[in-house]
Amino acid sequence: MADLLGIFGVGRNGTTLLMRLLDGSPSLWVHPRELNYLSIFTDVAKYRYVRKITDHCAGEYMDLSYDSVEFSVLMEKYFRKDLNALQKLIEPNIDTRELEQKISQQWVNKRYRVEELLPHYLEFVRGLFDSNDDVPGNMIVFKSIETMFLSEYEQTFPNMKFIHIIRDPVDNYSSAKRTLVLRDKRPLWHLGGDSFRTIVGKRWIPHAKFLVESRESCGNRHIVTRYEDLTKSPIRELERICSELDIALPVDPGRLTMQGSTDIREEVTNPSMPGIQTPQRVVNDLGSRYHYDEVVSARERAIIRLVTVPLAAKIGYRSSDERVSAWGLTLLALRWLVPDRWDIVNVYGGPRLDVYAEMIVFPILS
Secondary structure (H helix, E strand, O other), X not given: OOEEEEEEOOOOOOHHHHHHHHOOOOOEEEXXXXXXXXXXXXXXXXXXXXXXXXXXXXXXXXXXXXXXXXXXXXXXXXXXXXXXXXXHHOOOOOOHHHHHHHHHHHHOOOEEEHHHHHHHHHHHXXXXXXXXXXXXXXXXXXXXXXXXXXXXXXXXXXXXXXEEEEOOHHHHHHHHHHHHHHHXXXXXXXXXXXXXXXXXXXXXXXXXXXXXXXXXXXXXXXXXXXXXXXXXXXXXXXXXXXXXXOOOOXXXXXXXXXXXXXXXXXXXOOOOOXXXXXXXXXXXXXXXXXOOOOOOOHHHHHHHHHHHHHHHHHHOOOOOOOOOOHHHHHHHHHHHHOOOHHHOOOOXXXXXXXXXXXXXXXXXXX
16 A cells, blocks of 8 residues: 655645645655545544534544544545545546445445545545556655644554645735635634634644644654745755655646646635636745735734744744733734724624634733
């Protein structure tokens, strides 16, 4: 069975870009959709359904005591959705009846442990959709935004390798917010509660903390790239990543592909602004080229800098000498209590008190 390689990022920070770039390597087979496996597995094992907070990847705790599940249940609750989407994305399309027959032959009435199912499922999908027998594909790649559960992935898959992509937290949140409210027409409360808290507090900070705290012990299992470096010098970054993984460089570095094809079909266009198609090659600053709207408010920017600066500085984004006085914290908290236009766009929101309490008050008091 092929080795696993996971691409991890918080979402809207280049995970899809990196996945499409690595797709061109003859050493890899890349699952073309996001797959937040551990969260889904544990939900189905424990509750027999996928909770909304899990579907938005906004959970904070992982219960791995449920270590096996019947595949037919997981298929019905999650993997069928993945396969149906893949049928529309990848040529050649597989007849639905043929797909059901293959599923029933291989999966019905079988139980899998948590560490067994993911590689089996990815191999199954590769067998369905990969028609190129000449490609060795000695590693199977998937991407996930479960950055809060990296230690659990290490524990569950001790031989898996990781590529981490991280982005400046303000720019990362800006892209996520723009995608949510402008492209997808969702309220700020869509991602399992307040989206600010989900993107910054539940995803970005745990990811950065993992990278900083485990830097010495990561060994060769973990490779880190910054979004800014990948978009500025994609070929150089790809050469470094492929060298560390000891895999072949993509045939045409810098070009985005899906299953080796430049004809990329997407469920939704990837750029965060509506009406903009995904470029076929890496663009250094997509926002400047297409004049993206600024959606991050001054108070959001100030709070992001406040709560992320110690970690961000260690990843190379800013100096760690940014400090806020007690009076400055008070003013920032008061500014946060007043709803702005983004709080009521698409649907009425209201003051974001939970963010104020969890990210400012509680850390200060503790």
